[in-house]
Amino acid sequence: MSSVRPTKRSLDDLGLGFPPLDTPLHEIKHELIAKAQRLPDEHASGGAERILAISDRLWFKVKVGESRGAGGQIEAGDCDVPQRWWLVAGGLRRADSKEQDFYARLEVECRRAGAGTSASVNSDHLLPQDIDKRRFEAEQAALGVIALQRAVREGISRSANSGHPVEGVAGRQRLIIWVKSGDADTYLAISAEGFFDPKELAIILDAVPGMTADDWAIEPSEVLGIKPDVGQLVYSAMIPPESLAEVLAADDGDVL
Numbered sequence: 001m002s003s004v005r006p007t008k009r010s011l012d013d014l015g016l017g018f019p020p021l022d023t024p025l026h027e028i029k030h031e032l033i034a035k036a037q038r039l040p041d042e043h044a045s046g047g048a049e050r051i052l053a054i055s056d057r058l059w060f061k062v063k064v065g066e067s068r069g070a071g072g073q074i075e076a077g078d079c080d081v082p083q084r085w086w087l088v089a090g091g092l093r094r095a096d097s098k099e100q101d102f103y104a105r106l107e108v109e110c111r112r113a114g115a116g117t118s119a120s121v122n123s124d125h126l127l128p129q130d131i132d133k134r135r136f137e138a139e140q141a142a143l144g145v146i147a148l149q150r151a152v153r154e155g156i157s158r159s160a161n162s163g164h165p166v167e168g169v170a171g172r173q174r175l176i177i178w179v180k181s182g183d184a185d186t187y188l189a190i191s192a193e194g195f196f197d198p199k200e201l202a203i204i205l206d207a208v209p210g211m212t213a214d215d216w217a218i219e220p221s222e223v224l225g226i227k228p229d230v231g232q233l234v235y236s237a238m239i240p241p242e243s244l245a246e247v248l249a250a251d252d253g254d255v256l
Contacts, residue, residue, distance in 0.1 A: 002040040002084060002085050003024070003026040003037060003084075003085070004026055004033075004036040004037050004039050004040065004071055004085040004086065004087050005025050005026050005084060005085070005086050005087070005136075006025050006026070006028065006033055006036070006086070006087040006090075007086055007087065007088050007089075007126075007128050007129070007132050008129065008131045008132055008135070009088060009089060009126070009129070010069065010087045010088055010089050010090045011025075011028075011090075013089055013090040013091055014030055014032060014033075014067075014090045014091075016028060016030060018135060021138055021139050021142035022142055022143070022146060024139075025135075025139075030067075031064050031065055031067055032062060032064060032067040032068075032069045032087070032090050033087060034064075035062055035063070035064035035067070035069075036062045036069060036071050036085075036087040039060060039062060039071050039085060040073075040085050042060075043060065043073075048060040048061075049061040049063075051070055051103060051106070051107075053103070053107040053110075053121070054070075054106065054107060054110045054121050054123050055120075055121060056110075056114075056119055056121050056122060056123055057072060057078075057123055058072050058073070059071070059072045059088070059123065059126070060072055061103065062087065062090075063093075066092050066093045067090065067091075067092060067093070068090070068091050068092060068093050068102035068103065069087055069089060069090040069091070069102075070087070070088055070089040070090075070103075070106060070126065071085060071086060071087045071088060072085070072086065072088065073085050073086075074086055074127065074128065078127055079127045079128055079129075079133075080130075080133055081127075081128040081132055081133050081136065082136060086128055088126040088127070088128070089106060089126055091105070107121070109125075110122055110123045110126075113125055145203050148200070148203050148204065148207070149203060149204075149206070149207035150207075151168055151175065152175065152177065152190070152204055152207035152208070153207055153208070153247045153250065153251065154251055155168055155175060155177035156177055156179055156188065156208065156239075156244070156247050157247050157248050157251035158177075158251075159177050159178050159179040160179040160186075160244060160247075160248060161248075163180075164178070165177065165178040166178070171194075172194040173192075173193065173194035173195055174191075174192075174193040174194060175190065175191065175192060175193075175204070176189075176190070176191035176193075177189070177190050177191075179239070179244070185238045186238065186239050186241070186244055187236060187237075187238055187239070188208070188236065188237050188238070188239040189219070189234060189235070189236045190204065190205075190234070190235050190236075191232050191233070191234045191235075192204055192232070192233050192234075192235070193232045193233075195233075201233070205235060208237075208239060208243055208247065209243050209246045209247065210240055210242060210243040210246070211237065211239065211240070211243055215237045215238075216235040216236065216237045217235065217236055217237065218233060218234070218235055219234040219235065219236050
């Protein structure tokens, strides 16, 4: 099922703000956003109710309790955002006053936007805006950070449990991770190949809880059995027991 993503405009309408970047917008806890997730299936089955008064695009009603909204599928070329379903406006039902009814007010808004043009209504302003595009891009970047750091932590966990190096490959990028216990300390070495962006390397080194980039040293020669090849960087550090324990406790083993 396709998720229905709320725009910044609809969140403002509902008195909501953007959550942390690792929280998908369609999972925000609000009855209207939850109800909007049914819209693609309702449309596919012919059960979605169109907002007839706003006729320049296909907008559909979203109703639950006293909450009201408008949503639709953004087509390619409508605006510079991913082609998908969006919740574009929200509000409350006002059955006792036509002037205050959500859909009546939305119609007035779109007629006002179309004034002075050849169109009787214009709903361009309901489309996702630049801030929606920037938020989506920021989320994708955050998901990349989360996935990379999760892969590093899983590699640490697998190496600690097996006593052998663990390798992960994605395209032209490769990580080799080896955890080795000594008499009193536990050593960690990470070989990173194909990571040319310093920000990516910082993400890798920041993946271990309780450790920062300052805890790591670049190794010019072989360390823990990992010998740097051309284009490889090998970092090593002593991993604190509490950091390793946290990594082991959190590992669910489904990335590498």
